[in-house]
Amino acid sequence: MIEINKVSKWYGDFQVLTDCSTSVAKGEVVVVCGPSGSGKSTLIKCVNGLEPFQSGSISVEGTSVGDAKTDLPKLRAKVGMVFQNFELFPHLSITENLCLAQEKVLGRSHAEAMEKGLKLLDRVGLKAQAAKFPGQLSGGQQQRVAIARALAMDPIAMLFDEPTSALDPEMVNEVLDVMVQLAKEGMTMMCVTHEMGFARKVANRVIFMDRGAIVEDAAKDDFFGQPRSERAQTFLSKILHH
Amino acid sequence: MNLHIDWGILWQESPTGDGPYWQLLLTGLQWTAATALSGWVIALIIGAVVGVVRTAPIRTLALLGDAYVEVFRNIPFLVQLFFWFFVLPEMLPKAAGDWMKQDMPRPEFITAAVGLGLFTAARVAEQVKSGILSLSRGQKNAGLALGLTLPQTYRHVLLPMAFRIVIPPLTSEFMNTFKNSAVALAIGLTELTFQMKQMVEYSNQVIITIFAVTVLYMVMALAVNRLMAWIERKARVPGMIAGGGK
Numbered sequence: 152m153i154e155i156n157k158v159s160k161w162y163g164d165f166q167v168l169t170d171c172s173t174s175v176a177k178g179e180v181v182v183v184c185g186p187s188g189s190g191k192s193t194l195i196k197c198v199n200g201l202e203p204f205q206s207g208s209i210s211v212e213g214t215s216v217g218d219a220k221t222d223l224p225k226l227r228a229k230v231g232m233v234f235q236n237f238e239l240f241p242h243l244s245i246t247e248n249l250c251l252a253q254e255k256v257l258g259r260s261h262a263e264a265m266e267k268g269l270k271l272l273d274r275v276g277l278k279a280q281a282a283k284f285p286g287q288l289s290g291g292q293q294q295r296v297a298i299a300r301a302l303a304m305d306p307i308a309m310l311f312d313e314p315t316s317a318l319d320p321e322m323v324n325e326v327l328d329v330m331v332q333l334a335k336e337g338m339t340m341m342c343v344t345h346e347m348g349f350a351r352k353v354a355n356r357v358i359f360m361d362r363g364a365i366v367e368d369a370a371k372d373d374f375f376g377q378p379r380s381e382r383a384q385t386f387l388s389k390i391l392h393h
Numbered sequence: 394m395n396l397h398i399d400w401g402i403l404w405q406e407s408p409t410g411d412g413p414y415w416q417l418l419l420t421g422l423q424w425t426a427a428t429a430l431s432g433w434v435i436a437l438i439i440g441a442v443v444g445v446v447r448t449a450p451i452r453t454l455a456l457l458g459d460a461y462v463e464v465f466r467n468i469p470f471l472v473q474l475f476f477w478f479f480v481l482p483e484m485l486p487k488a489a490g491d492w493m494k495q496d497m498p499r500p501e502f503i504t505a506a507v508g509l510g511l512f513t514a515a516r517v518a519e520q521v522k523s524g525i526l527s528l529s530r531g532q533k534n535a536g537l538a539l540g541l542t543l544p545q546t547y548r549h550v551l552l553p554m555a556f557r558i559v560i561p562p563l564t565s566e567f568m569n570t571f572k573n574s575a576v577a578l579a580i581g582l583t584e585l586t587f588q589m590k591q592m593v594e595y596s597n598q599v600i601i602t603i604f605a606v607t608v609l610y611m612v613m614a615l616a617v618n619r620l621m622a623w624i625e626r627k628a629r630v631p632g633m634i635a636g637g638g639k
Contacts, residue, residue: 228540231538232535236531238529238531238532238535241632256539256540283632286632287631287632301539304540
């Protein structure tokens with residue numbers, strides 16, 4: 152469903168991505184990990200065109216992302232994205248956050264959007280917070296709303312960009328639980344995360360990136376069992392230390 | 394020192410044929426308010442557009458926006474007014490220039506309001522731009538990632554927050570339009586300061602005149618201030634520290 156083929160990207164002279172190739176099949180859950188500054192977030196933002204890239208190609212369900220003729224808003228509406236810092240719209244109530252794009256992009260009626268929004272809010276366990284504003288919720292609650300907001304667009308795939316990195320430790324699990332549930336329901340997911348427990352539980356494949364390149368792209372059990380590259384081994388030994 | 398203060402002067406007939414002096418000042422007050430308010434509306438509209446294009450990813454537009462701000466911010470308002478009033482009609486095609494000089498209704502008022510609007514727009518644009526840039530880049534990305542177009546993202550995501558953030562500096566700009574409108578006396582608009590000069594000349598009551606006009610300016614400034622404080626309260630976002638807490 153997502154095909155990434157030899158993607159390279161530079162900021163001026165500095166190369167942030169080098170010949171990255173991988174793919175995510177329908178229903179697959181792929182976890183992208185690696186040290187900070189390795190290009191994971193940049194790569195995932197290239198998938199829905201939030202970051203431009205200079206060479207290579209990315210296609211989502213056959214639509215080329217880098218093509219100047221591609222209707223990017225239309226493509227993005229089909230691919231949900233969850234950010235590290237939640238990025239709920241602070242001046243809108245929770246339900247307004249959930250309805251905005253449904254109405255403006257998909258053209259749903261307000262009643263229809265509300266029904267969908269409340270159903271999803273219930274699913275992430277936050278129906279009681281519907282009338283509140285983002286600033287009145289905890290980080291974990293905000294991130295669950297952000298996931299619901301993305302799901303409200305009926306996406307064909309979901310991109311997660313370090314969804315739990317900005318959370319207090321006690322809130323990480325409430326967000327991961329929602330993601331695990333989503334994975335089990337068969338959602339196609341590409342997740343940049345350091346949560347190896349999550350990767351072990353639901354990932355089909357793990358991609359390890361270092362210095363802008365994909366160093367390892369392996370089935371979950373192979374990755375955790377015996378990573379081939381030394382850098383992945385060092386990385387794993389560091390983060391699985393505890 | 395012998396201060397001759399006679400409040401009764403305000404009810405004396407002025408020799409300008411405008412009725413008593415208080416009415417002279419009231420006419421001035423009306424023109425000042427009309428000029429400042431129309432100027433502010435123009436400044437808000439143009440300032441918002443220029444502020445937005447300066448942050449947008451279209452280079453030529455951003456450069457044009459920058460040029461606008463530099464030109465209108467770097468030339469004294471008085472010079473700008475003289476330009477619009479005396480120079481522009483000469484530069485236009487003859488028919489349009491003649492129309493401006495002879496047939497345009499209330500030329501001093503229109504020139505002052507539009508000139509003040511264009512001048513203040515540069516300052517509003519600067520505020521709007523800084524408001525937009527103060528938002529995290531992730532907000533824009535979040536809007537775009539949901540499938541909103543860039544204009545929709547500005548309209549529904551970025552601008553509502555940016556305007557809330559810049560309400561305090563915009564309040565100052567709004568108050569400035571009232572004060573700056575006094576410059577329009579130089580092109581003959583009978584606004585408050587113009588009327589003040591007239592009253593001083595005819596009545597010789599300098600102290601009372603200036604005192605009365607000072608009070609009128611302060612009342613207008615206070616009204617603007619209260620209005621903006623009310624808007625700020627109405628626009629407060631629940632749960633945000635910047636908006637005054639819960």
